[in-house]
Structure formats: structure tokens, C-alpha cells
Amino acid sequence: MLRPDPATAAAARLQCRGGLIAPTAGMAPGFTQCNMISLPRDWAWDFLLYGQRNPKPCPVLDVTDPGSHRTALAPDADLRRDLPLYRVWRDGVLTEELADATQVWAEHADLVTFLIGCSFTFETPLMQAGIEVRHVAQGCNVPMYLTNRDCRPAGRLHGQMVVSMRPVPADRVAEAATITARFPAVHGAPVHIGSPETLGIADLSKPDFGDPVQIRDGEVPVFWACGVTPQAAVMASKPPFAITHAPGHMFITDVPDSQWQV
Amino acid sequence: MLRPDPATAAAARLQCRGGLIAPTAGMAPGFTQCNMISLPRDWAWDFLLYGQRNPKPCPVLDVTDPGSHRTALAPDADLRRDLPLYRVWRDGVLTEELADATQVWAEHADLVTFLIGCSFTFETPLMQAGIEVRHVAQGCNVPMYLTNRDCRPAGRLHGQMVVSMRPVPADRVAEAATITARFPAVHGAPVHIGSPETLGIADLSKPDFGDPVQIRDGEVPVFWACGVTPQAAVMASKPPFAITHAPGHMFITDVPDSQWQV
Numbered sequence: 390m391l392r393p394d395p396a397t398a399a400a401a402r403l404q405c406r407g408g409l410i411a412p413t414a415g416m417a418p419g420f421t422q423c424n425m426i427s428l429p430r431d432w433a434w435d436f437l438l439y440g441q442r443n444p445k446p447c448p449v450l451d452v453t454d455p456g457s458h459r460t461a462l463a464p465d466a467d468l469r470r471d472l473p474l475y476r477v478w479r480d481g482v483l484t485e486e487l488a489d490a491t492q493v494w495a496e497h498a499d500l501v502t503f504l505i506g507c508s509f510t511f512e513t514p515l516m517q518a519g520i521e522v523r524h525v526a527q528g529c530n531v532p533m534y535l536t537n538r539d540c541r542p543a544g545r546l547h548g549q550m551v552v553s554m555r556p557v558p559a560d561r562v563a564e565a566a567t568i569t570a571r572f573p574a575v576h577g578a579p580v581h582i583g584s585p586e587t588l589g590i591a592d593l594s595k596p597d598f599g600d601p602v603q604i605r606d607g608e609v610p611v612f613w614a615c616g617v618t619p620q621a622a623v624m625a626s627k628p629p630f631a632i633t634h635a636p637g638h639m640f641i642t643d644v645p646d647s648q649w650q651v
Numbered sequence: 652m653l654r655p656d657p658a659t660a661a662a663a664r665l666q667c668r669g670g671l672i673a674p675t676a677g678m679a680p681g682f683t684q685c686n687m688i689s690l691p692r693d694w695a696w697d698f699l700l701y702g703q704r705n706p707k708p709c710p711v712l713d714v715t716d717p718g719s720h721r722t723a724l725a726p727d728a729d730l731r732r733d734l735p736l737y738r739v740w741r742d743g744v745l746t747e748e749l750a751d752a753t754q755v756w757a758e759h760a761d762l763v764t765f766l767i768g769c770s771f772t773f774e775t776p777l778m779q780a781g782i783e784v785r786h787v788a789q790g791c792n793v794p795m796y797l798t799n800r801d802c803r804p805a806g807r808l809h810g811q812m813v814v815s816m817r818p819v820p821a822d823r824v825a826e827a828a829t830i831t832a833r834f835p836a837v838h839g840a841p842v843h844i845g846s847p848e849t850l851g852i853a854d855l856s857k858p859d860f861g862d863p864v865q866i867r868d869g870e871v872p873v874f875w876a877c878g879v880t881p882q883a884a885v886m887a888s889k890p891p892f893a894i895t896h897a898p899g900h901m902f903i904t905d906v907p908d909s910q911w912q913v
Contacts, residue, residue, distance in 0.1 A: 433696065434695065434696050434699070437696070437699050437700065437703065438699065438714055440703075441699065441702075441703075441711050441713075441714060442714075449703050451703075452700055452703060452704075461803075541723075570913050571913065573835055573836075573913045574835075577913060578913070651832050651833065651835045651839060651840070651913055
């Protein structure tokens with residue numbers, strides 16, 4: 390794979406549009422995947438500022454025009470139905486999970502949609518370096534945890550940081566940090582290595598989102614800031630309405646991962 | 652200088668507050684300098700989106716609350732008078748240059764101020780690597796040029812990219828690119844190396860902003876995206892009111908340059 394084939398990204402989106410419901414880690418390798426959150430126009434300033442103030446968990450890669458379901462990251466895509474699974478939030482409460490968000494999208498004419506970098510983007514270079522990505526190897530969703538770390542508030546938005554976790558052999562942890570640091574637009578270097586208890590994580594086998602993964606002897610849990618953080622902000626800040634992706638069920642773009650490497 | 656002394660940043664700001672009018676390159680070495688633009692609240696969304704869509708020239712490092720002249724990047728600073736020189740823009744036209752913006756700031760109660768990364772931040776690591784920064788060596792302002800490259804528009808804001816230029820010996824250009832690439836939050840890697848004519852720059856000795864510098868035999872002009880780009884957007888887009896720094900006359904923060912290194 391010298392240059393990934395753009396047809397694979399479009400094909401993956403069509404599969405999702407056609408009804409496939411599955412975590413997207415490992416799908417269309419080499420193409421950037423994104424977290425998504427749609428909010429009424431009235432909340433857009435607060436959210437864009439929340440992203441600016443919290444660039445590790447919320448790196449904003451694109452913002453739609455109000456009411457649009459189109460993004461420059463994949464011009465042919467329809468954001469309302471090309472993700473495998475959506476969540477609908479009303480007053481901060483998760484009310485529906487849907488494979489197609491077209492109908493709920495129509496409830497608000499002025500939704501502004503934010504696409505946010507996802508750590509799946511740097512999983513390809515990790516695997517190319519021979520560092521196993523456990524949830525890909527196990528064929529499950531990445532484990533994600535709500536932490537005790539407050540994000541910097543913006544307007545009405547506040548909440549705590551969510552992290553994803555990948556177990557890494559102790560002698561490869563520095564390399565995993567170095568490789569991912571090169572991708573600051575998609576969460577970048579780990580925010581925390583080892584010591585889950587200081588992040589407020591009591592039990593790694595019980596993630597708040599996604600699936601638990603096996604941690605082998607000699608492996609260290611490595612934590613990256615996670616684009617589910619906006620959903621934690623929705624739960625804490627209770628905007629009247631929001632549509633997000635379901636954790637791990639991302640939007641697949643046409644943009645090669647290499648675009649984000651510094 | 653293992654760790655720069657924060658007192659030097661505060662002292663430099665006080666000098667500016669006291670009336671010093673001079674380009675800030677080389678002042679308080681090791682501390683992040685910022686471009687500044689203040690706009691009425693009504694234009695803030697457009698500008699924050701402009702920054703998100705054009706992260707190379709407009710990397711937003713902080714945003715104030717409406718009406719506030721305080722920033723988290725230097726909590727004791729007063730943004731209205733701690734820069735050496737300000738520019739006031741009315742309907743896109745430069746109308747005043749002022750050493751103290753307190754009075755014009757008071758014309759609008761709801762100004763939102765954006766602090767934007769500045770390439771002076773990576774000049775310290777360039778000089779530490781033994782790459783001379785010509786405008787610092789010559790004791791003048793950095794040369795800046797308006798290019799023929801359109802920024803991605805956002806709402807009412809549009810305009811072309813401005814670049815700064817540093818001549819670098821041909822055998823050090825790759826190193827200059829590598830060093831600065833590590834600082835994506837402060838313009839990062841060059842956008843263009845050599846060939847000024849393809850950027851629409853007819854004569855390097857006549858910069859649009861700042862001062863010309865000597866280019867020696869065997870040196871190549873290296874161009875970095877520049878935080879004067881918002882001023883080009885003001886000229887092109889004509890918001891009713893804006894206050895900016897004067898090119899090269901930056902806001903000196905308390906944040907060590909190392910914070911932006913990936």
C-alpha cells in the first residue's frame with residue numbers, strides 16, 4: 390500500500406449506508422476516520438471554541454455550513470447516513486441509536502456538524518511498525534474511559550476528557566508515543582502512560598464505551614485523548630439536541646492518514 | 652538557557668506597555684509570541700472558522716471572552732497595551748497605528764480577541780541549530796509577502812495567504828524544514844521553498860510588510876505561512892472594525908516555546 394486506493398473509503402461508506410453496523414477500526418486502512426457531533430447553530434460557537442481550547446481530545450478537522458450534510462473531507466458523502474451508527478441526544482440524555490440519521494437530522498434546519506480527528510488514523514502506522522493494535526487483532530471496539538480530567542470549558546460547554554486505551558509491550562511504549570506524536574491533528578501523543586488509577590479509571594476491564602481488551606503480561610496501558618469527549622460534554626452540559634456517532638463507529642473520509650503527519 | 656525565565660516575558664511586555672515600539676523578534680527568547688486580531692462578537696464565528704479552515708497561516712492559540720482583554724497565555728497581561736504597536740482597521744482600511752489601543756478598544760464593548768501562533772517561536776530552535784535568522788542578525792523586522800494563494804473562505808471572511816521569508820543556506824534548508832515542522836501550532840513546516848515567482852512574489856527586496864533582508868549567494872528563500880494573513884483577510888473582507896498587532900510587533904506570552912513542539 391504505497392498510496393491507499395480512494396475507492397476503498399467510498400466503498401466502506403456505502404457499506405455503512407447500506408446497513409452495516411460495526412466498529413470501523415481497521416476499515417479502509419490508510420484513510421482518516423472522524424468523530425462526529427451535530428449541534429444546533431446556537432451552540433456552534435461554544436463547540437468550536439471548546440475544540441480550540443481542548444485540541445488534544447477535540448481536534449476539529451472540518452465544520453459544515455449550517456444545515457449542510459456535506460464535508461470537504463469526503464465531498465460525495467452524506468453525513469446523515471454514511472456512518473454505521475448514530476446516537477441522538479436530547480437535553481443531554483441518549484434517547485436513540487440509529488443506523489440512519491436522516492429523519493432526526495430534519496428536526497433542526499440549522500445543524501452545524503463538526504468532524505473531529507480519531508486515533509484510528511494512527512493505528513495504521515502503529516501496525517506498520519509491528520505494534521499490535523489489540524482491539525483490531527481481537528476484532529472488537531476500542532476500549533474508552535471517562536477520566537477525572539476536566540476539559541477547559543467554553544461558554545455553556547464543559548465536561549471531562551475521554552481516553553482510548555491500547556496495551557503496548559513495555560519495550561515498544563516509547564516508539565508508540567513517538568509514532569503517534571507525529572499526528573497532532575488526530576489526538577497525537579498519549580496523554581497518559583500506565584497508572585490508570587490516577588486518571589480515575591478503577592477497572593480497565595470495564596470501559597465506559599467500547600469493549601474491554603486483553604492486557605498481556607509485560608504490557609502497559611497507554612491512553613490517548615479520545616473524540617468521544619464531545620459526548621461527555623453533551624452529557625454534562627445538556628444542549629437541547631445533538632447527533633453524534635456511536636463510539637467506535639466513525640465517519641470514513643477520503644483523506645489519506647499521511648495528510649496529518651508532521 | 653535550560654528553562655527560560657518567565658520574568659523576561661513579563662519584563663518585555665512592560666517595556667512595550669511603557670512605550671517601546673520595535674519588532675519583537677529576538678525579544679524574551681524561549682517564549683511564544685502571538686499575532687493578534689480583535690473583532691466584534693458578530694464576526695467571531697467567521698474568524699474562528701477561518702482559523703480552523705486555514706490552520707497553517709491562522710493557528711488559533713487562544714480566544715478571549717467577548718469584551719475581555721485577558722488571555723490564559725499570559726494571565727497578567729493587558730492585551731490593549733502590552734503589544735508594541737497596534738493597527739486599527741475600519742471597513743477594511745488601516746486608519747490608525749497606535750502604541751496603546753485602550754481607547755479604541757473601548758469603542759466596541761464585545762470585542763473577541765484571537766491570539767495566533769507566530770513563526771518567531773521556532774526561530775530560537777533554528778538559531779540553536781546554528782541556522783542564522785537573518786532579520787534577527789540584521790536587527791530589523793522579518794520580510795512578509797502577500798501571495799497569490801487563496802485561503803479557504805469562512806462566512807464573510809476571505810483573502811490570500813501572507814508568508815514570512817527567511818533565507819537559508821541550501822545545505823541547511825532540509826534541516827530548517829524539519830526543525831520547524833515540529834511546531835505545527837506556530838505555522839510549522841515551510842509552505843514553499845525557493846521559486847518566489849510561483850507564489851506571486853515579483854521582488855523579494857520589496858516585502859509587503861516588514862523589512863527586506865540580505866540574501867547571500869548559495870542561500871534559498873524559505874517561506875512560512877504568516878499570522879499577518881488575518882490582516883489580509885480584513886483588507887479583502889472589510890469587517891466594520893478590527894484591531895490587530897502591527898506586523899512583526901507581537902504579543903509576548905508566558906508560554907515556553909517548547910509547549911508547541913511535537
